Structures are given as structure tokens and as C-alpha cells.
Amino acid sequence: MKILFFVSSLNAGGAERVASTLANAWGLRGDQVTLVPTFSGGGTAFYEIDSKVEVVWLAHRMRGSWLPKPLAKLAAMRKLVREKQPDVIVSFLTNVNVNVLLGLADMGVPIVVGERTNPAFSSSAGKVLQAMRRRLYPKAQVVTVQTQASIAAFQAMVPGMKQVAVVSNPLPQALDTVERLVRVEENRHCTLLAMGRMVPSKRFDVLIRVFANLAASYPEWTLVIRGDGPQRAALMQQVALLGMGERIRLPGKTSEPWAEMARAHAFAMTSEVEGFPNVLLEAMAMGLPAVTVDCPSGPREITADGRDAMLVPVGDEGALTAALSELMGDGVFRGVLGRRAAAAVRQRYQLAQVLQAWDEVFTAARGGQQQGAQA
Structure with missing residues (x-):
């Protein structure tokens, strides 16, 4: 043809x-x-x-x-x-x-x-x-x-x-060659990863606020948000005002997103709208247990109605807090969810x-x- x-x-x-x-x-x-x-x-x-x-x-x-x-x-x-x-x-x-x-x-x-x-x-x-x-x-x-x-x-x-x-x-075929570098069941020096352009619709400010509220209960966890954009300075100021400079990092965008995913222990997406979030799909394919909001559109279908990742309503900070708390506090659950996510999306989106x-x-x-x- x-x-x-x-x-x-x-x-x-x-x-x-x-x-x-x-x-x-x-x-x-x-x-x-x-x-x-x-x-x-x-x-x-x-x-x-x-x-x-x-x-x-x-x-x-x-x-x-x-x-x-x-x-x-x-x-x-x-x-x-x-x-x-x-x-x-x-x-x-x-x-x-x-x-x-x-x-x-x-x-x-x-x-x-x-x-x-x-x-x-x-x-x-x-x-x-x-x-x-x-x-x-x-x-x-x-x-x-x-x-x-x-x-x-x-x-x-x-x-x-x-x-x-x-x-x-x-899913990109090259993803098959990337190996996970950590075990999601580990409960020390853990990384919660988020990625995307730093614009209001990604609602990274909400993720920062929720993580800051959980930080004292999970001292082994660090939040890393990869990306750049017009809101980055404001987000860095928010982190500083919360006194979270040691626990929340915004190191900019990366040319090796899969390597970042390979080193992380969990993934979070808090966007208010998406077309089809490749970053969520790829994180799940890498075996990362994920928490995502049920925004239009994509997350519900990618997660199979919340079976293959934790799906919470848009704008419900209480539900987001509870889901992240469950994920960050239970290494065995992270392992089960991560393996399920990888198997499911690699089959559906090959x-x-x-x-x-x-x-x-x-x-x-x-x-x-x-x-x-x-x-």
C-alpha cells in the first residue's frame, strides 16, 4: 500500500x-x-x-x-x-x-x-x-x-x-529493551514520579500539596516531577513555601523518560484533561503502580476502569490523598499492581x-x- x-x-x-x-x-x-x-x-x-x-x-x-x-x-x-x-x-x-x-x-x-x-x-x-x-x-x-x-x-x-x-x-517497541532498575516492593528511598509540561491543566500544584500533607507519614518517599513550562517557577516557589525542598524535586525535563520511570517506585497523574496520556501508558508498561485521576479522556480506558491502576475522581483531593497513601504504604500492593499494569497494557497497546x-x-x-x- x-x-x-x-x-x-x-x-x-x-x-x-x-x-x-x-x-x-x-x-x-x-x-x-x-x-x-x-x-x-x-x-x-x-x-x-x-x-x-x-x-x-x-x-x-x-x-x-x-x-x-x-x-x-x-x-x-x-x-x-x-x-x-x-x-x-x-x-x-x-x-x-x-x-x-x-x-x-x-x-x-x-x-x-x-x-x-x-x-x-x-x-x-x-x-x-x-x-x-x-x-x-x-x-x-x-x-x-x-x-x-x-x-x-x-x-x-x-x-x-x-x-x-x-x-x-x-507502545513504542523500544520500550521492550528498558529494564526496571528497582523493585517496587522496596520501602526505603522511594520515588513517586510525575511527568508533563508544567501548565495549569496538569495540576501539579495539587500533587505537590497532597504529597506535602503525606510527607511526614512516609519519610522514605520523595516526589520528583519531570518537565518544564511556564508554571515551573510558581511550582518551585510553592515547594519552597511548604518547606519541602528536600522531599520534592523539580529537576526539569529529561531526554530519557523511560530511564526515570525505571528508577521510580510509583507514578501519579493529576491532569484535569488529557487527549490520550502516553506518559501514563508508558509508566504502566514499565511496571509502575500508578494513581491517576479519571479525567477526560484516556485514563479510564488505559486503566480498564481502574483495574490496572488506581483511578480517582478529578478534583477530589481526599480520594487522591487516600490512594497515594495506600500505594506509598504497601510495597506488596505496589508490586501486584505494577505487574498487573505492565501485563495488561503491553497486551492491549502493543x-x-x-x-x-x-x-x-x-x-x-x-x-x-x-x-x-x-x-
């Missing part, structure tokens, strides 16, 4: 990592994959791209064009479709999806667009982009979302979509399972295109 895959960029990020993983997997199994970052400034690939995948930087195709930049981008995209003659076009992220549908929907190739957040709760798309999404998404043969919980609200927001399919993110789901989407998209052509 010839797949033309449009993405915003190949920088560090969740959507970019998933796009790279999928493109590599399709290329390695024999598909002809062209991966096209559309960011007009160009760039470089943060994640490794297999030699079997052709990368075409759209910015390079736009050089020398006399057209205004938006029209030059659409013209370059259309020329690529004529050159590659793909069997299917895939696009990730709302702004890219809108451009792909605007420029390519009339070219006779089935288009699959992917939302990488929960559209009902995400603020990443402004009013203009939302309006264009409502108008253009019905032109896609299939729209993919990452969780079942996203579908109903999204269909209400964007009526008329032909097909909406759930395709979860895959790459082979996700590729099969994409194959079903491609079959539906090509079938829908043929029916539309015959109508």
Missing part, C-alpha cells in the same frame, strides 16, 4: 512520536510510506525515521513559489499527491487535517484524519479552526480519535462525519494490535471512497 502521511512537524512531541512509530512500522512491513512534515519553517527529525520511509519536507517544496504561503503549501501538497499516487492519505492534528481536506479532498484519494486530543475538552483549536473543522471533516472518509469516550461529544460538535473510529496510540486497527480503518476508508465515486 502507498501511504502519504501528513504531520505538522517531526519535533519532540506525542503526535510526532506516534507518527514516527507508525510510519516506521508500515515501511518495515513493506508499505511505501511518504512522511510529510507541513511546518513551513522546515526542521529536523527528533525521532528516528527508518530508511524505508521517505521524508519530504513540505517547506523545501515551497521554496521559490510566487504564491502566498498558504496557497503555496496547498499547491505543494497537491503536487505530492500527483507524484506519489497514494492509495490513502493520513493526516494528524487539527490544523494539518484542515489543510489536507481543504486542498486534497477533490483528488480522488481516500483521506483519514486523526484528532490527537479530546476535541470536546481541548483548547488547542481556536474558533476559526473549529469552524473549518465542522465544515471540512465530513469530507474525510474516516476520522480517528484515541478513545471511545471522545466519540459522542465530538459527533455533536462536528455533525455529518462519515465514519469515526477509535485507534489508540501504540504495536501489532494498533497496526491491525489502522488496517481496518484503511479498508473502511478505501471502501467509502469507492462507494462515493459510484454514487
Whole structure:
């Protein structure tokens, strides 16, 4: 199959990592994959791209064009479709999806667009982009979302979509090579880990406050929050005001998140909203017992309704405190929960399972295109 895959960029990020993983997997199994970052400034690939995948930087195709930049981008995209003659076009992220549908929907190739957040709760798309999404998404043969919980609200927001399919993110295959360095049953020098961009929606301030209230009861535990962002200075000030500088660390972002997970004893996520939290999925795959809030969307599905991790209501600090207390106080429980989490998510989110789901989407998209052509 010839797949033309449009993405915003190949920088560090969740959507970019998933796009790279999928493109590599399709290329390695024999598909002809062209991966096209559309960011007009160009760039470089943060994640490794297999030699079997052709990368075409759209910015390079736009050089020398006399057209205004938006029209030059659409013209370059259309020329690529004529050159590659793909069997299917895939696009990730709302702004890219809108451009792909605007420029390519009339070219006779089935288009699959992917939302990488929960559209009902995400603020990443402004009013203009939302309006264009409502108008253009019905032109896609299939729209993919990452969780079942996203579908109903999204269909209400964007009526008329032909097909909406759930395709979860895959676990990176490289995760299989990372070994756990500690035993979760240990009860000395323990680390509770959290990760993410330091913005209000991650609610790290709540996690800091809850941990500070528990710190005296669990002197062997340290909280480490990995990440960076506009709220980092305020969070560091909060830690200082609580007198928790020795027990709560904010060392910045890391280029080796799995190594950090391998050294930790438990994981916590307190976000008020997520699209599909890769960090929670990967922590559980590493065998970390986890406490997560039941925010929209992803945690409930990833944890199998709270069977494979501790699931607490959003905004309930009492429930979060009780769950963390139970996890931090019982090494045997941590061991049981961590092993259960790893076995469950590695089975449900392995790459082979996700590729099969994409194959079903491609079959539906090509079938829908043929029916539309015959109508």
C-alpha cells in the first residue's frame, strides 16, 4: 500500500512520536510510506525515521513559489499527491487535517484524519479552526480519535462525519529493551514520579500539596516531577513555601523518560484533561503502580476502569490523598499492581494490535471512497 502521511512537524512531541512509530512500522512491513512534515519553517527529525520511509519536507517544496504561503503549501501538497499516487492519505492534528481536506479532498484519494486530543475538552483549536473543522471533516472518509469516550461529544460538535473510529496510540517497541532498575516492593528511598509540561491543566500544584500533607507519614518517599513550562517557577516557589525542598524535586525535563520511570517506585497523574496520556501508558508498561485521576479522556480506558491502576475522581483531593497513601504504604500492593499494569497494557497497546486497527480503518476508508465515486 502507498501511504502519504501528513504531520505538522517531526519535533519532540506525542503526535510526532506516534507518527514516527507508525510510519516506521508500515515501511518495515513493506508499505511505501511518504512522511510529510507541513511546518513551513522546515526542521529536523527528533525521532528516528527508518530508511524505508521517505521524508519530504513540505517547506523545501515551497521554496521559490510566487504564491502566498498558504496557497503555496496547498499547491505543494497537491503536487505530492500527483507524484506519489497514494492509495490513502493520513493526516494528524487539527490544523494539518484542515489543510489536507481543504486542498486534497477533490483528488480522488481516500483521506483519514486523526484528532490527537479530546476535541470536546481541548483548547488547542481556536474558533476559526473549529469552524473549518465542522465544515471540512465530513469530507474525510474516516476520522480517528484515541478513545471511545471522545466519540459522542465530538459527533455533536462536528455533525455529518462519515465514519469515526477509535485507534489508540501504540507502545513504542523500544520500550521492550528498558529494564526496571528497582523493585517496587522496596520501602526505603522511594520515588513517586510525575511527568508533563508544567501548565495549569496538569495540576501539579495539587500533587505537590497532597504529597506535602503525606510527607511526614512516609519519610522514605520523595516526589520528583519531570518537565518544564511556564508554571515551573510558581511550582518551585510553592515547594519552597511548604518547606519541602528536600522531599520534592523539580529537576526539569529529561531526554530519557523511560530511564526515570525505571528508577521510580510509583507514578501519579493529576491532569484535569488529557487527549490520550502516553506518559501514563508508558509508566504502566514499565511496571509502575500508578494513581491517576479519571479525567477526560484516556485514563479510564488505559486503566480498564481502574483495574490496572488506581483511578480517582478529578478534583477530589481526599480520594487522591487516600490512594497515594495506600500505594506509598504497601510495597506488596505496589508490586501486584505494577505487574498487573505492565501485563495488561503491553497486551492491549502493543504495536501489532494498533497496526491491525489502522488496517481496518484503511479498508473502511478505501471502501467509502469507492462507494462515493459510484454514487
